[in-house]
Amino acid sequence: MPFLFDTERMSKYHFNDIEAKWQQYWAKNQTFKAENQSEKPKYYVLDMFPYPSGAGLHVGHPLGYIASDIYARYKRHKGFNVLHPQGYDSFGLPAEQYAIQTGQHPRKTTEENIVRYREQLDKIGFSFDWSREVRTSDPHYYKWTQWIFIQLFESWYDKTDDKAKPIVELERIFTSEGNSNVNAACDDDIETFSATDWNAFTSEEKQRILLKYRLTYLAETEVNWCPQLGTVLANDEIVNGVSERGGYPVIRKKMKQWSMRITAYAQRLLDGLNNIDWPQPLKDSQTNWIGRSKGASVSFNVKDSNATIEVFTTRPDTIFGVSFMTLAPEHELVNQITTKAQLAEVQAYVEATAKRSERERMADVKTISGVFTGAYAEHPFTGKPIPIWIGDYVLAGYGTGAVMAVPCGDQRDYDFAKHFNIPIPNIFEGIDISEEPFEDKAGTIIANSDFLNGLNYAEATQKAIEKLEEKGQGTGKINYRLRDAVFSRQRYWGEPFPVYYKNGLPQMIALEHLPLTLPEVEKYLPTEEGEPPLGRAEVWAWDTKNNKVVSNELVSPSAVEGSEDNGVYPLELNTMPGWAGSSCYMFRYMDPSNNKEFADVDALKYWGNVDLYIGGSEHATGHLLYTRFWTKFMHDRGYLPVDEPVKKLINQGMILGESAFVFESYHEELQIKPLYFSAEIFRKTSVESIAFQSEKKFYSDQGLSEEEIEAIKYRSVHADVSFVNLQNELNIEAFKNWRPEFKDAIFILENGKIYDINSPFEGGQGDVFKVSREVEKMSKSKYNVVNPDDICEQYGADTLRMYEMFLGPLEQAKPWSTAGITGVHSFLKKLWKLYHSPLEGGQGDVSEFFVSEDPANKDSLKTLHKTIKKVEEDIENFSFNTSVSTFMIAVNELTAQKCNSREVLEPLAILISPYAPHIAEELWQKLGHSESIATAPFPKFEAKHLVESSKEYPVSFNGKMRFKMELPLDLTPVQLEEAVMAYDKTQEQLQGRTPKKVIVVPGKIINIVG
RNA sequence: GCAGAAGUGGUGGAAUUGGUAGACACGCUGGACUUAAAAUCCAGUGGGCAGUAAUGCUCGUGCGGGUUCAAGUCCCGCCUUCUGUACCA
16 A cells, blocks of 8 residues: 555654665755855864774764764854865874785775775764865875975074074075074084084085974984884873883884974963863863973083083072982983993993883882992082982983982982982971971072072072073073974885985975875885885885986985986885874865865965864874974964964763673683673673572572562662673573684682683572673773664664763763663654644654644743753853753653644754754755755744743742742832742741841742741 | 862753752653554652651751852862873972
8 A cells, every 4th residue: 555655654753764865965965065265254163083993983983073063063054154074084003004914905994994984974964075075195185294294394493583484594594694693493412603614514514404403304313112013102102101002012212213393382382272262181281291391401510521411400499409410321421421430330220221111110110220420520509529320210301311419309319319328418497308308399498508598499599590690500491391203103004205315315305296105015014124114115216307206226326336326316214103194184174175285375264273173182292282383383484374273172072881891710820801791792681680680599599588689689780790690691602603712711700619611500509700891991802882883773863963962061971871862762753743743543653744834822932942042052062962951841842832833843943953964954844945954044042932921939948948939020029028928838937937037039039037 | 199170869961140959861660552562652750757648847969167048059178080191300
């Protein structure tokens, strides 16, 4: 009966059909394509673009995308020209590691993963402008990453004007006046030269000097080397002394590396934080990362030597408390100053420290170690000899790698002094330092300190710096913890540097010959000689005559043999790090297909900065710092009109998964480790039925009565640890097939016994597996990943979108649970029903679409306008969870009012469209519109519909609400008081007493104090 | 150690400037419809005490104080959890 079938299709909420229909419509009509010119005001909403991993999306990924999509759609309704692009951060380690294992080209896996990501994203109904998609691994894109690198190479930082400038200007200055007046951010080993000197230098000498000034430079630097990954890591890629990816140990090693002179921007990166609307915790972590500290630089002369030791201290006021100095074991002066007598001991210590990994060194902060060098420094004021030690509590990477130790005022110096019996002079008046140092800056007066006696911290600090400057042995200084960022990675799957080497000096490839595309290699591993994977490429040399990549065999042998130069030079073998491609991508979206320049000036001007950026807080000190750095640089050089990339930033909280594990023990040592299972394994039969059944048995065996067990039930079902009889739920054979690595496993049972998986299960008292559940990050290895596709399939994208918002505040971390999803889904069904006439007699189903043209009644208009007001406020405050409840209330009320008026239902569809766009489009079409709902104007709130003539006043006695009383709103406080006092319930409460005081807050509350 | 955020029913979470604590939803209990299940709909649901009942009283926002007519919200002192960071001189 086709007729009935049609009616059925028309009336029921077939979300799968509706969603597919509108997703196709949006794609076909390019509904969300943003134009670079418009009469409308602009608004730029951006998500942090994903790395397309092989695992696909889990329900945690879309959380931020949903929020930003709601905001983008809202802004379109509000009349803005919205830029809401999406792309892929598609260079990265996982694809490369997969390539190493399988030989599959990372490009191939990356592309496959992108296809999968796109499918998953499309199913959720995002309003992305896909015509602007970027991929960092696409040569058309990384051409511009290479170009930015070249701009950095061609720039230096003028500290006087506080901005980056072209390096040719610096050359001009050198030619005319040398470098003595140049105030630049540069390497610290530059000698002064005059214009005459400069002009006499060879071209190579000039290039070597310029390299020390460039914003990206090549230098021998101590780096974090991860042998297992075969690459260096940046500080923010190391967590707890091991690599962030993989958790491998990291050691320190000297290597020739490209670095970015981000330290030149330290102060501006700090200052800029005041002008952007970012979460305070995130600003705080950037502030800490930059780590500005104010103090002094002091130089100590080494006795019987012409060497001087530079130190940085935040406490120049304690200079008379110095009783020794400590150098980092890696300090360059160690070899020079160590006496013969101490040489063996010092060398042994230096070697031992070098062998220790970063992790080991961090792990035992408590152990105090060090060696005396035999050398002494001279105190700048007293001239007294100060023994020079080396110790690994001093870090080579911070300050100058040397400290003046003031044991009375610093815990570490104090501990060191105590340990090695070094004297601890006291320079604080009235402070006992026999047990512990005095680290408080304020709160005491300096003593035993010559000209500093009697001064407090601030005065002494100032005075000490003055005197040091007089003597020429020190100066006030601001030090930053921020280090220059190492920019080379020994990997294959990253941007190649547009660099070739002529006589060992780096040369840039001109823009018109870019992109320099990744060469093909057979294997993605480092070479046997320890070169990066690009060292395996056979065609990887630059022909400067024809400007193209040619075979390595053609490389000019001139450098080694002095034969004729044929103009072919080796190319750089390192690739750029992960953050290279993501540091300026937000601007490339503005004009993504431009092949002539990074982006059109007018487009850059029109879109300005990102108005709203949503992403995880884990990028606080990585991506978000680097992108600010590059933006400021690009701004300095005139390539960008703005000097901050992002105005407002929101960190979405992580969605966590619930993992479940039983306890497995090792055969040999009976050590316990958790073995993760899919939480679903334990859910198939409900926790209630199985878990509690076995638990019930457990308790009844303990002699508890039925009633007592019932009382426990609630607690135990929701407790973190519940007992699940695996035998009832899990087929052991099936399990062994699923996880063959556990075919001989031994498990710990709840009663402490052990169970060998290959022996028969007895099922005696307490013989149940102990299962623990924990809420943690979703991860494949913990079997707690929930896939959004399944949710879309079962409930639809609109439900997924609303439910993710309904879970709680956006910024908060929250566990994923499907428990509440039916509530949101049935809300959408109720919404659907509101636009359909009820079926005669039937309770659930609806018949045809039906809206009335009659004016809406007062109550319905009130509901509508209340909803408009609240939803608008909520979206503006990014409080998406509360607006979902507002919608629920509205639909519940309108259903109760039997409202079917277009006057209400049409604006309601627009209100809900940012959250549930598919159902909104469908209803909008049924309402008779031929255009998409996407740009329908947002309903206007009219206060007149909310005007009330009376209010149900809560009446409190001594602050406790006792009853409510309906009273007109236009009464004066005196009239209100009279009315309340005349009410018999009031008298009943007072029981004849006279109230001391009556507080009347019109429109709010009445409180009677008695 | 330092910095930041947060502690509210069985659960997720609401609560403008201090002004009805627990919105909305899940779960649970009971009921309607059904051969049955699912779906749907209706009612109830913070704890305790009293009452046949409507209802009333009382305790309740991590703990202890304070300010106020009135405190989840403000102030002081603790405790716990989470996140970030860590020999930074």
